[in-house]
Amino acid sequence: MVSIGVIDNELKYYTKIYNILVNEFSNTRIQLYNSIHEINHNLDFLLLNIDMLNEDITNFLNNNHHLKIIFLTNHILKIKDALGPNIYGCILKKDLEKELVKKVTELIKIINNESFITFKIRGIDINVKINSIIYCQYIxxxxxxxxxxxxxxxxxxxxxxxxxxxxxxRFIKINYDTVINGDKINNFEDNYLYLNSINCKFEVSVRKRKLVKKYFYENY
Structure with a gap:
């Protein structure tokens, strides 16, 4: 689950941003704050209003290089200042309906591709990048x-x-014993899946064909 923080002291936009996120994104946790001093959760990224008065935004940014941030602003001139290795764009508030979903979708994809999962094998932790997993199979x-x-x-x-x-x-159970990474689908025809880097085909059960077909054609 991706955890998103929203910091804005303008109730009008505060509520609007929340409603857009809730309606458009599942499997996310949204934390709302009126000030940078209220943050009390681990967050994957932050939607931050850089127009807030009496907030030391510069100091906050200097002390939080690890935190991915999308800026929010009412002023087009501030967009040119939205630079930094952890800054993933700037959205004009008048363009929220057009830009918010697009920017957040892009950043969630980046976060998912960077995420690791840890398996313990013979007492040793093995870290596997989630995006590198091609498929999982019960044997x-x-x-x-x-x-x-x-x-x-x-x-x-x-x-x-x-x-x-x-x-x-992005992971889809395609039959009784196999889960595949939807992003690794190379082709889907005659009810069989073909995955990148794997020289074999996977039969998709009758119950899962509609779901797999929908995912495939929406993403390719």
């Missing part, structure tokens, strides 16, 4: 095989359901 005896990049690991004493719960919305 029996409470073992799930994870194929990522050009590697494979087997996770013992687990189920495909438990592994899927650790992943995000």
């Amino acid at each position: 029996g005896n409470h073992i799930v095989s994870i194929i990522y990049g050009n590697k494979m690991i087997n996770i013992n004493n687990t189920s495909l359901k438990k592994i899927t719960e650790m992943l995000d919305e």
Whole structure:
């Protein structure tokens, strides 16, 4: 779940931003603040009004280089100042309906691609970048095989359901024992999936064909 912070002291926009995010994005947690001094949660990124008076925005930015930020402003001239390695754009408030969903979607995709999942194998933590996972398959005896990049690991004493719960919305269960990364789909025809970097095809169950077809044609 992606955690989004919204900092704005203008109630009109504060409410508008919240409503857009709630209606357009699932699997997100939204925290609302009136001031930069109210932040009390770990956040994946922040929508920050840089027009707020009596707020030391510069000092806040200097002390939070780790935090991804999208600026909000009423002033077009401030857009040219929206620079920095952790700044992912600036939205004019008059363009919220047009730009907010686009910018937030782009940043959520970046965050998902940077995320790691940790598996413990023989007492050792193995960190796997979620975006590198191609598919997961239950192979029996409470073992799930994870194929990522050009590697494979087997996770013992687990189920495909438990592994899927650790992943995000791009992962699709295509049949009883297989979950695939939708972003890795190379082709879908005759009810079979073909994935990037994998020299085999995967049969999609009757119940899952509509979902897979929808994902494939919406993203390719």
